[in-house]
Amino acid sequence: MDRMEELGFRSETDRQIFREAAAPVELSPFGLHSGMFVPTLERQGTPEQSRKWVPLGKSFKMIGTYAQTELGHGTFIRGLETTATFDPETQEFILDSPTLSSIKYWPGNVAKTVNHCLVMAQLYTQGKCHGTHLFLVQVRNMEDHTIMPGLEIGDIGPKLGFDGVDNGFMRFNKYRIPRMNMLMRYAKVLENGDYIKPKNAKLTYGAMVMIRVFIVMDAFKTLSRAAVIAVRYSAVRRQSELRPGGEEAQVMDYQTQQYKLFPLLATSYAFLLAAEGMSQIYAKISSDIERGNLEDMPQLHALACGLKAFCTWVACEGIEVCRMSCGGHGYSHASGIPKIYANIVGACTYEGENTVMMLQTARYLSKCYIRGQRGESLPELIQYLTTDLNVKSTLGEDCSFESLVAAYSHRAARMVAVACKLQQTNKKKGMAGHDAWNKSTVPFIAATKAHCHLFIVRNFVTILSQKKIDPATHNVLSQLCTLYAVYGIVENMGEFMQDGYFNQDQVSILNRKVLALLEDIRPNAVALVDAFDYPDHLLQSCLGRYDGQVYEALYEYSKSSPLNNTDIHSSYYNYIRPMMQKRSESKNISAKL
Ligand SMILES: CC(C)(COP(=O)(O)OP(=O)(O)OC[C@H]1O[C@@H](n2cnc3c(N)ncnc32)[C@H](O)[C@@H]1OP(=O)(O)O)[C@@H](O)C(=O)NCCC(=O)NCCSC(=O)/C=C/CC(=O)O
Numbered sequence: 001m002d003r004m005e006e007l008g009f010r011s012e013t014d015r016q017i018f019r020e021a022a023a024p025v026e027l028s029p030f031g032l033h034s035g036m037f038v039p040t041l042e043r044q045g046t047p048e049q050s051r052k053w054v055p056l057g058k059s060f061k062m063i064g065t066y067a068q069t070e071l072g073h074g075t076f077i078r079g080l081e082t083t084a085t086f087d088p089e090t091q092e093f094i095l096d097s098p099t100l101s102s103i104k105y106w107p108g109n110v111a112k113t114v115n116h117c118l119v120m121a122q123l124y125t126q127g128k129c130h131g132t133h134l135f136l137v138q139v140r141n142m143e144d145h146t147i148m149p150g151l152e153i154g155d156i157g158p159k160l161g162f163d164g165v166d167n168g169f170m171r172f173n174k175y176r177i178p179r180m181n182m183l184m185r186y187a188k189v190l191e192n193g194d195y196i197k198p199k200n201a202k203l204t205y206g207a208m209v210m211i212r213v214f215i216v217m218d219a220f221k222t223l224s225r226a227a228v229i230a231v232r233y234s235a236v237r238r239q240s241e242l243r244p245g246g247e248e249a250q251v252m253d254y255q256t257q258q259y260k261l262f263p264l265l266a267t268s269y270a271f272l273l274a275a276e277g278m279s280q281i282y283a284k285i286s287s288d289i290e291r292g293n294l295e296d297m298p299q300l301h302a303l304a305c306g307l308k309a310f311c312t313w314v315a316c317e318g319i320e321v322c323r324m325s326c327g328g329h330g331y332s333h334a335s336g337i338p339k340i341y342a343n344i345v346g347a348c349t350y351e352g353e354n355t356v357m358m359l360q361t362a363r364y365l366s367k368c369y370i371r372g373q374r375g376e377s378l379p380e381l382i383q384y385l386t387t388d389l390n391v392k393s394t395l396g397e398d399c400s401f402e403s404l405v406a407a408y409s410h411r412a413a414r415m416v417a418v419a420c421k422l423q424q425t426n427k428k429k430g431m432a433g434h435d436a437w438n439k440s441t442v443p444f445i446a447a448t449k450a451h452c453h454l455f456i457v458r459n460f461v462t463i464l465s466q467k468k469i470d471p472a473t474h475n476v477l478s479q480l481c482t483l484y485a486v487y488g489i490v491e492n493m494g495e496f497m498q499d500g501y502f503n504q505d506q507v508s509i510l511n512r513k514v515l516a517l518l519e520d521i522r523p524n525a526v527a528l529v530d531a532f533d534y535p536d537h538l539l540q541s542c543l544g545r546y547d548g549q550v551y552e553a554l555y556e557y558s559k560s561s562p563l564n565n566t567d568i569h570s571s572y573y574n575y576i577r578p579m580m581q582k583r584s585e586s587k588n589i590s591a592k593l
Pocket residue numbers: 031032066068069074075076077078108202203205206208209211297298301349350351352353356360363364
């Protein structure tokens with residue numbers, strides 16, 4: 001913190017980069033404080049509350065986290081059971097965990113680190129429940145860090161990853177906080193207990209929308225780091241004879257290795273641009289919301305949910321491909337890839353379980369489809385839904401950006417239409433609305449993935465056609481953009497071909513194009529990963545070192561293994577030698593027998 005002040009880091013982006021460099025492998029125990037707790041105080045508190053609390057948070061006098069999930073509920077926020085009951089006599093809220101399943105469970109850094117939490121609880125006043133709201137709760141003594149009376153707090157135990165984060169549990173026993181500790185920017189409880197409702201109940205969910213936007217950038221960061229490691233290692237690693245009798249080949253010269261890695265390299269660039277595009281959309285719509293214009297709130301929610309789910313799913317699958325493309329050394333922590341995977345794969349679950357998030361986007365697409373069918377105007381990002389589905393592809397040998405975007409638009413429009421028609425058929429069969437929806441959610445998930453895929457391809461193409469980029473760089477980025485789009489079609493050909501959108505010649509063109517692009521990208525592959533400019537300190541990888549001294553690094557890494565501190569391990573004296581002695585005695589006995 002002090003070091004950031006010394007360095008004059010003011011922007012949150014710079015501070016985030018510094019924090020990542022300071023804790024390159026383990027996630028910072030202050031990540032939720034800076035990334036969720038402080039921004040939520042800023043966005044959900046009244047101006048007075050923000051003025052009072054935000055400086056304390058930014059100066060780390062107050063260290064907090066976001067405590068919403070309970071043992072019994074994480075996804076279904078409306079089902080949360082923690083209660084906050086207003087007591088007009090004392091002007092306090094009484095927080096309580098009425099059931100075992102209501103115990104807060106998972107909140108990061110709640111176990112040992114933070115002294116405050118933003119707690120999501122069902123608000124009761126004048127005997128009526130008004131749904132979930134956020135409350136600022138002090139959980140530890142500011143003098144000696146002991147747990148406040150009326151609270152039970154602890155760590156939830158080992159996890160797949162997130163080792164730097166003390167995820168904890170927290171139980172309230174009639175725990176009192178001042179009335180003014182309810183975040184009251186959008187909803188209020190007056191001194192007499194009257195409840196003033198917000199313009200939209202989902203404004204309370206704003207913190208999660210913000211983090212989902214950040215997670216799209218996390219998907220880029222983690223996938224690109226794994227790609228850097230795998231591509232650099234593939235340039236160093238020589239294995240097997242590509243030409244009989246010749247020298248062992250760089251594994252990057254095998255077409256299969258290129259087909260594994262280069263589309264992931266292209267995806268990394270696509271996700272970086274998508275994350276920047278998503279952030280710009282978030283900045284614009286969230287500022288509209290803060291000024292009271294909620295018109296585009298549904299569109300923001302739908303886009304953030306969909307991209308968060310799509311990008312984390314693809315990134316996690318891609319990181320695993322990078323690990324496996326490094327052979328045995330990829331499985332070692334020396335590669336740096338297992339830790340990258342373990343720390344990002346949780347993002348498919350937290351901040352909104354991916355399937356549930358995709359269904360939120362699907363719900364929005366379903367409503368837009370109906371509006372489109374009625375001839376109503378649609379937001380620009382959704383206008384493809386009115387695409388004429390009778391049109392066939394004009395794709396030629398050049399696989400132009402225009403023909404590729406048209407293909408993705410057609411695929412998404414067709415799949416949304418199929419899912420919506422199934423939902424409508426279910427209703428016509430007499431199903432209740434919720435059953436008609438549930439019985440069409442599998443096609444809706446597929447359609448929503450196609451919707452997100454279109455956003456990323458179109459965004460990549462738009463940036464290449466709008467931004468001023470030098471011709472050489474533009475040429476290489478265009479190769480990556482074309483590879484990302486063509487690879488996506490080849491790998492999902494059924495969805496593009498189901499209605500005969502492509503003819504057989506066009507399918508052959510696409511299959512040839514994806515292989516030709518691998519050869520085009522091969523000469524620039526290392527330069528394209530070097531361009532991410534991740535320092536070795538951040539990658540923490542013997543395989544992905546900039547200097548390529550992989551075997552020297554692996555040997556030094558292995559020698560540093562704690563098991564090498566002694567030549568003979570205590571297990572020999574405690575177990576192996578007694579076992580061997582027992583065997584030899586029993587052998588003598590059997591020999592005598
Ligand atoms: C799944 C959710 C969104 C369901 O919420 P619910 O209240 O049940 O709403 P409905 O599904 O009934 O939808 C009603 C209506 O509201 C719209 N809507 C929902 N959410 C939002 C939103 N955030 N912004 C705007 N609009 C929203 C929805 O589209 C519907 O609109 P209609 O026009 O169709 O009526 C909700 O339960 C949810 O978000 N669940 C996920 C919980 C979650 O994300 N938890 C995260 C906890 S913090 C964490 O995980 C931290 C991790 C560590 C780290 O980040 O490092």
